[in-house]
Amino acid sequence: MGVLENRFKDNVVVASLDKLLGWARSTSPWYFQFGLACCAIEMMASAASRHDLERIGMMPRSSPRQADVMIVAGTVTMKMALRVKKLYEQMADPKYVISMGSCATSGGPYWQHGYHVLKGVDLVVPVDVYIPGCPPRPESLIEGLLKLQEKIQTERPLTRKSA
């Protein structure tokens, strides 16, 4: 967590600062170019000009240090799971994870007999939004991203959580 996170009691100044921070974070979640399998094709399609992701303030970054959102697009194999974890740890706070497609959410078609596939990326990194589909359409991805934006907007990063 950062320097300012969860440090203050709830009052008027902190509440409006929270809202400002939430607005700023939610309207520019830059995502990490991280395609693992066929879902990456749909992710590329939604970044292209037909379903322009920059309309909602998202642009792809090639480095985990510049990214806010990691879209896990595709089958996470056991070998890749270590890399997913490492890349997630290299991202700067606040960071969010979207599990895109059946394979990333639960192993998908490999959930029963896939000896080499991680059964859900939520076993290694905390996931915020699960998007179903095999692969999801670009519209589904954008709907999931809009849902994530709503979630970021309702967060209160500065306020100390009452126990």
Next chain:
Amino acid sequence: MSKYFTNIYDTVSTLWTGMRITWRHMMNIKRDNVTLQYPEERWPRPERNIGFEHADYNVIRSRLHVDIDDCIGCLKCERACPVDCIKINTIKAPNRGEDIPEIKHTGVTSNDTRKAMVVSRFTIDMSECCYCNLCTYPCPEECIFMVGGPNNEKHNIDYEFSEFDRNDLIYQFAKSITSEQKDTLKNPIPEVEA
């Protein structure tokens, strides 16, 4: 000296060519704009079916839905599923084709088939589903289908259903039955002879 004027000419002419294209696109912004403003507008539904001759069947890869009142518990969709994401449990009904009002079980389907089984569990894990549509073909009552398409009057097309929790993607279709009700179904109380 001539090179100096050639450079000036090149600058002006290439700038003119580029700006002319920019101007043409700016004037035709309606024609050249390809971006779909997604939450407001969306792709039209495809009208033709791809690959199969049945016009009734839907090829849109959207959410599965089950009309549980029509389900007879034949397990054909469970066997057809290539990834085994459909899970069905059934109990033999005490009297075939009779309603059981305690568990809201209807005895006869809309195709006038008398049901022999009570479906006690019908779950589809949409996060494991690969949207192949193979479960809809063997269904004798046509009660499992993908929403949208030919069923568009019943259900709108729905492929955007992302969730914050993974367990919300497991869809429960069967009506809730308590364990006591299950026991009475399995061991019906014998009628006392007078």
